[in-house]
Amino acid sequence: MLSQKEINEIRSFNRKYTDQLGLLNKQVFNTGFSFQESRVLLEIGSHSSLSPMEVAKNLDMDASYTSRIINKLVKLKLVTKHESKEDARSKILLLTKSGQELFDRIDDDSNKQIQHLVSNIPAQKQKELYKSLTTAYDILFKNESEN
Amino acid sequence: MLSQKEINEIRSFNRKYTDQLGLLNKQVFNTGFSFQESRVLLEIGSHSSLSPMEVAKNLDMDASYTSRIINKLVKLKLVTKHESKEDARSKILLLTKSGQELFDRIDDDSNKQIQHLVSNIPAQKQKELYKSLTTAYDILFKNESEN
DNA sequence: TCCTTTACTGGACAATGTCCATTATAATTA
DNA sequence: TAATTATAATGGACATTGTCCAGTAAAGGA
Numbered sequence: 001m002l003s004q005k006e007i008n009e010i011r012s013f014n015r016k017y018t019d020q021l022g023l024l025n026k027q028v029f030n031t032g033f034s035f036q037e038s039r040v041l042l043e044i045g046s047h048s049s050l051s052p053m054e055v056a057k058n059l060d061m062d063a064s065y066t067s068r069i070i071n072k073l074v075k076l077k078l079v080t081k082h083e084s085k086e087d088a089r090s091k092i093l094l095l096t097k098s099g100q101e102l103f104d105r106i107d108d109d110s111n112k113q114i115q116h117l118v119s120n121i122p123a124q125k126q127k128e129l130y131k132s133l134t135t136a137y138d139i140l141f142k143n144e145s146e147n
Numbered sequence: 148m149l150s151q152k153e154i155n156e157i158r159s160f161n162r163k164y165t166d167q168l169g170l171l172n173k174q175v176f177n178t179g180f181s182f183q184e185s186r187v188l189l190e191i192g193s194h195s196s197l198s199p200m201e202v203a204k205n206l207d208m209d210a211s212y213t214s215r216i217i218n219k220l221v222k223l224k225l226v227t228k229h230e231s232k233e234d235a236r237s238k239i240l241l242l243t244k245s246g247q248e249l250f251d252r253i254d255d256d257s258n259k260q261i262q263h264l265v266s267n268i269p270a271q272k273q274k275e276l277y278k279s280l281t282t283a284y285d286i287l288f289k290n291e292s293e294n
Numbered sequence: 295t296c297c298t299t300t301a302c303t304g305g306a307c308a309a310t311g312t313c314c315a316t317t318a319t320a321a322t323t324a
Numbered sequence: 325t326a327a328t329t330a331t332a333a334t335g336g337a338c339a340t341t342g343t344c345c346a347g348t349a350a351a352g353g354a
Contacts, residue, residue: 001262001270002273002274002277008258009277009281009284010261010277010280010281011261012284013280013281013283013284014168016288017164017283017284017287018165018168019207021161021165022207023207036310036311051332051333052332052333052334053332060166060169060170061311062312062313063332063333064311064313064314064333064335065310065311065312066333067333067334067335068334068335070333087320087331087332088319088320088332089317089318089319089320089331089333090319090331090332090333091332111151111154111158114157114158115149121286121287123148125286126148126149127149128286129283130149130153130156130157131279132280132286133156133283134160135275135279136160136276136279136280136283137156137159137163137164139275140164140167140276181341183341198301198302199301199302200300200302209343209344210301210302210303211302211303211304211345212341212342213302214301214302214303215303215304217302218303234301234350234351235349235351236300236302236350237301237302238301238302
């Protein structure tokens with residue numbers, strides 16, 4: 001059980017860290033796409049064959065909303081829909097060439113943002129930051145049954 | 148300079164951690180207030196005498212939007228506006244008694260959410276998580292000039 | 295005083311997200 | 325097999341959230 005003081009410090013971290021990441025996310029708008037549009041594109045690009053429902057579930061988004069975003073991406077020729085052979089109700093989503101290019105650009109920008117975030121920190125502290133965050137990741141999300 | 152692999156791991160952490168916190172934030176709706184309304188209330192309650200502009204700046208919100216939220220809180224008798232003696236354009240915002248009660252409730256819920264988040268983790272790992280996050284906090288946000 | 299800036303606010307609107315109903319197909323059960 | 329139930333995708337209608345601009349009042353200079 002964590003003490004109240006410890007909880008408060010974690011909450012402080014949460015506030016400042018999410019604020020910081022929020023600022024970075026706003027810059028996704030460089031591309032002219034909204035945050036959710038980018039998320040959907042990245043999600044589709046990160047998997048070999050997703051259906052709209054899977055995208056919605058993975059991103060915890062409303063199915064209807066997701067459908068609209070996907071259709072917008074299709075209209076913009078960033079994504080194509082293909083028939084699924086297993087389930088005629090379902091579609092398989094793939095990036096087009098320009099979708100893939102946009103994916104690469106956003107992915108690259110995201111990497112640069114993180115590099116920029118830590119750019120003022122000396123190398124040794126950067127490593128320490130990296131270790132802290134991956135430690136936190138492991139404790140929170142990895143083999144949860146093994147705790 | 149962090150390697151690509153390290154950057155990717157940090158981005159993984161960011162995604163999962165913000166998703167997790169996002170889920171927790173949705174539960175603020177228990178109170179019947181939106182996330183931004185809660186943020187404004189918490190911001191006002193955490194400082195002794197803030198003006199609407201200061202709230203907007205601190206939360207990085209549009210002034211007009213902030214104004215509307217504050218006025219809603221005033222209508223609900225959670226916040227009162229007082230004249231500033233230094234600047235007649237500006238208002239000083241204070242919580243009412245019931246505003247303070249709501250503040251306490253949200254604050255308490257936020258604490259419980261963090262406790263719940265770590266509840267399945269054994270005590271020693273919880274400490275380690277705490278240390279990781281505060282280390283990250285210090286590196287990222289503390290005495291930035293000293294790095 | 296005159297000009298510029300700032301704090302707050304309302305109107306109008308844009309973007310984002312939610313809910314419900316419909317259609318088509320699958321899966322399950324009688 | 326036939327009937328029933330569940331699921332995938334989507335559109336319509338709507339609610340919520342957030343942005344932009346303009347106006348008023350007060351400060352703060354030059």
